[in-house]
Amino acid sequence: MPRLAAKIDDLVKLMAEYGLERARLKGEDWSVEFSREAPTRGAVAVPAAGAISESSTQDSDIVASVDNAPTGTPVLAPAMGVYYTSPSPGSPAFVQVGDTISAGQTIGLIEAMKVFNEVPSPVSGRVIEVVAESGQLVQPGDVLLRVG
Helix, strand or coil: CHHHHHHHHHHHHHHHHHCCCEEEEECCCCEEEEECCCCCCCCCCCCCHHHCCCCCCCHHHHHHHHHCCCCCEEEECCCCEEEECCCCCCCCCCCCCCCEECCCCEEEEEEECCEEEEEECCCCEEEEEECCCCCEEECCCCEEEEEC
């Protein structure tokens, strides 16, 4: 556990140094994500790295937080821009929770420099969660939706 605490501490320092809003630390079967944004539905609070001690943190604690992680395959934003869930205001969304989608199907648009780029789904399946809101600024790697 001391190695994990040191890695988390390093990640927090890098976030502060470079002004990052989000950062993720991944292991073989676990991940820790930090965000400076307001918590979203299902967010898990992570104690500061200095608060983690070998005696207070057990492997079962880590497993419990991994079990609470969102399910499904995340569809990630391929570029930075404003994400739109429909082709125009007032139009129905490209996809909604419960819809079955195919790989390559357009799931949204990202506007960058007044150019609208279609966002295709890399996977087929059923939409289990729409994470990004229409009109939201997204960064590459942000989760737009989850497919199960």
